[in-house]
Amino acid sequence: MSDCIFCKIVNREIDTELIYEDSKIIAFNDISPVAPVHILVIPKEHFPTIEDAKDSDILSHLFSKVVEIAKMKNLEDYRLIINKGEKAGQTVFHLHIHIIGKRDLKWPPG
Numbered sequence: 001m002s003d004c005i006f007c008k009i010v011n012r013e014i015d016t017e018l019i020y021e022d023s024k025i026i027a028f029n030d031i032s033p034v035a036p037v038h039i040l041v042i043p044k045e046h047f048p049t050i051e052d053a054k055d056s057d058i059l060s061h062l063f064s065k066v067v068e069i070a071k072m073k074n075l076e077d078y079r080l081i082i083n084k085g086e087k088a089g090q091t092v093f094h095l096h097i098h099i100i101g102k103r104d105l106k107w108p109p110g
């Protein structure tokens with residue numbers, strides 16, 4: 001997808017703070033972190049939302065790598081977020097998992 005910002009990160013057309021990469025996925029720091037650790041883990045293949053990826057093998061790979069990356073970052077407790085759709089807060093329509101850690105993770109807040 002030529003106009004997708006995360007495809008551009010995958011293709012190295014946009015610079016990012018790379019955390020991990022293999023043949024299927026890439027992980028990098030979120031540009032506007034909401035916590036001391038805020039990493040995005042994405043498939044290299046362009047799936048607009050989780051719905052588009054539901055029948056792909058990529059989900060199991062993504063999630064097992066998410067756990068490895070959290071360990072690599074010494075996170076004992078962390079929150080994983082996938083926003084699906086505009087009303088849920090999805091702003092980039094290339095599937096991504098947020099790893100959020102090292103802040104108060106009580107849920108719901110307040």
Ligand code: AMP
Binds near residue numbers: 030033
């Ligand atoms: P979402 O709201 O779930 O679609 O999350 C999109 C996330 O992508 C937001 O947390 C943004 O801060 C992040 N983001 C957007 N552009 C970039 C970029 N160039 N590099 C790193 N993170 C980005």
Ligand code: ZN
Binds near residue numbers: 001004
């Ligand atoms: Zn994309």
